[in-house]
Amino acid sequence: MKIxxxxxxxxxxxxxxxxxxxxxxxxxEFTSGTAAAQVFRGTSVETGGVFxxxxxxRAELVFSRLAASAPGGTVEQLVLDRxxxxxxxxxxLEAVDGLYLSLHGACLGTEDLxxxxxxxxxxxxxxxxxxxxxxxxxxxIPTPDLAAALDGATIYRRxxxxxxxxxxxxxxxxLSALVRGGARGRVTLARCGMVLPSFRMGTDGxxxxxxxxxxxxxxxxKAAAHGVPISVYPFASFAYADSPExxxxxxxxxxxxxxxxxxxxxxxxxxxxxxxxxxxxxxxVPDLPTAEAFLATRPWRDGRRWAILEPSDNPMSGGAGDxxxxxxxxxxxxxxxxxxxxxxxxxxxxxxxxxxxxGGAVSLTLGGKLDxxxxxxxxxxGTVDRLTDGQFANTGPMETGISVxxxxxxxxxxxxxxxxxxxxxxxxxxxxxxxxxxxxxxRVPVLLAKAKNxxxxxxxxxxxxxxxxxxxGPAMAEATRLPFRQIPRERLELSR
Numbered sequence: 175m176k177i178x179x180x181x182x183x184x185x186x187x188x189x190x191x192x193x194x195x196x197x198x199x200x201x202x203e204f205t206s207g208t209a210a211a212q213v214f215r216g217t218s219v220e221t222g223g224v225f226x227x228x229x230x231x232r233a234e235l236v237f238s239r240l241a242a243s244a245p246g247g248t249v250e251q252l253v254l255d256r257x258x259x260x261x262x263x264x265x266x267l268e269a270v271d272g273l274y275l276s277l278h279g280a281c282l283g284t285e286d287l288x289x290x291x292x293x294x295x296x297x298x299x300x301x302x303x304x305x306x307x308x309x310x311x312x313x314x315i316p317t318p319d320l321a322a323a324l325d326g327a328t329i330y331r332r333x334x335x336x337x338x339x340x341x342x343x344x345x346x347x348x349l350s351a352l353v354r355g356g357a358r359g360r361v362t363l364a365r366c367g368m369v370l371p372s373f374r375m376g377t378d379g380x381x382x383x384x385x386x387x388x389x390x391x392x393x394x395x396k397a398a399a400h401g402v403p404i405s406v407y408p409f410a411s412f413a414y415a416d417s418p419e420x421x422x423x424x425x426x427x428x429x430x431x432x433x434x435x436x437x438x439x440x441x442x443x444x445x446x447x448x449x450x451x452x453x454x455x456x457x458x459v460p461d462l463p464t465a466e467a468f469l470a471t472r473p474w475r476d477g478r479r480w481a482i483l484e485p486s487d488n489p490m491s492g493g494a495g496d497x498x499x500x501x502x503x504x505x506x507x508x509x510x511x512x513x514x515x516x517x518x519x520x521x522x523x524x525x526x527x528x529x530x531x532x533g534g535a536v537s538l539t540l541g542g543k544l545d546x547x548x549x550x551x552x553x554x555x556g557t558v559d560r561l562t563d564g565q566f567a568n569t570g571p572m573e574t575g576i577s578v579x580x581x582x583x584x585x586x587x588x589x590x591x592x593x594x595x596x597x598x599x600x601x602x603x604x605x606x607x608x609x610x611x612x613x614x615x616x617r618v619p620v621l622l623a624k625a626k627n628x629x630x631x632x633x634x635x636x637x638x639x640x641x642x643x644x645x646x647g648p649a650m651a652e653a654t655r656l657p658f659r660q661i662p663r664e665r666l667e668l669s670r
Contacts, residue, residue, distance in 0.1 A: 177273070177346065178238060179242040180237075183242035184281040185281070185305040185411075185491075188660075193247045194300065196256075218575065224276075225344075231346070249490070262297055267301075272349045284416060288419060295323045309344075312329055317363075322361070325360070328345040328427075330423060331387050332378070333571060333627055355429075359428060362426040364423050371669050374460060383576075397439050407424065414648060416661055428440040448523065468643045481486055482620065484500040485626040485649025496519060496520075496545060500551065500643065501518075510619040522537075523595045527586060534558050538553070548647050556589075562596070562610055570605055580600055582597050654666050
């Protein structure tokens with residue numbers, strides 16, 4: 175078997191003030207060709223799973239363009255056009271037996287509101303009979319045209335997304351079955367008519383998404399008992415991608431689309447799971463205290479070590495590392511000595527710290543620089559505690575082995591608080607992020623972080639307690655306060 179592989183992975187937040195350019199992809203992942211792709215061998219992202227699967231299946235891999243950017247704003251259309259064009263027109267794909275696409279599913283262009291649909295439908299037009307299978311993030315926004323153009327689909331089942339590689343392997347198992355059987359598959363899309371908030375969506379313990387994933391697997395088992403090969407994957411959509419297609423639902427792959435009974439069973443499974451998702455939708459509704467109210471209680475007084483998260487500016491939700499709400503609340507909260515704030519993306523502040531040097535005094539304005547809709551900049555006076563080159567590799571369970579460049583960084587001490595300032599926007603979700611800055615997470619009494627559910631993958635057992643608090647930002651819990659133009663308002667009712 176010769177399998178083609180291509181990747182377009184980006185999650186777009188419509189309310190983040192900056193667009194994503196080519197440099198954002200180049201900073202994270204922008205390569206092509208089988209030799210270049212070797213850098214992902216042994217990692218826990220989808221491309222790492224591809225290598226693992228190929229060794230097991232004894233398949234030959236042909237890598238086209240692999241492009242991934244950290245979540246952020248919408249992608250400049252010329253950049254998307256280039257990536258899509260390179261994949262669709264790649265001559266190396268002419269000789270493959272099947273095509274695997276690693277997609278996020280919630281990418282938005284400055285013009286094209288569903289570039290994944292554009293990519294897949296153009297590939298289908300070029301290869302009308304080729305089996306094409308894709309994997310998606312749990313927060314994807316699949317469209318009817320996208321589903322119709324695919325032969326199979328898989329979606330992350332875990333949140334935090336520690337099963338990226340496994341999701342790719344499951345997609346490739348579907349693709350292999352189609353190739354070996356000389357058949358085409360069918361993907362059924364069923365939607366709920368609502369956007370599910372992600373604040374209570376974790377699957378690392380009891381909760382509504384854990385129950386929904388179990389129900390999806392039960393649907394697969396029911397079908398298998400009747401000899402019907404289907405795969406059932408719920409998706410939650412991404413609430414901050416302002417698209418008319420933004421909706422939660424289910425993708426069901428049927429590997430026997432010519433069998434009428436199999437088609438009926440696949441469609442029935444999709445309908446039942448959508449009904450279950452609607453039934454459980456109220457359990458997703460967040461009830462976050464404001465940062466000011468929560469910090470005013472000083473929950474660390476009993477000696478417990480706390481991580482207090484600011485999901486409204488979480489980079490993995492498209493935040494820009496720029497909102498001042500949590501820092502403003504923290505500065506008046508009588509934090510214990512050794513507390514840490516992670517982070518602000520502010521190259522100018524880092525440059526000022528470099529000029530001052532280690533131990534030097536600095537006066538900085540932090541937050542509200544890219545966009546003051548969510549709060550004005552805050553003035554702080556402190557001393558430079560540490561300077562770094564911003565280079566590390568992830569060692570935690572999510573995106574293991576991926577190299578990260580924060581650009582030059584600084585740690586500035588302001589009273590009892592150490593504030594991390596970076597030159598690029600990257601979530602503080604990995605232990606090496608903190609070790610780079612001379613910080614041992616096991617010894618931090620209070621960590622204030624621009625993070626959300628993915629934080630728990632590495633730190634769920636490190637802190638005695640973890641809380642999420644509400645502040646104004648591009649990914650705030652009360653999403654209806656944001657200026658949506660495309661998503662029908664009734665789909666956002668759960669976010670009130």
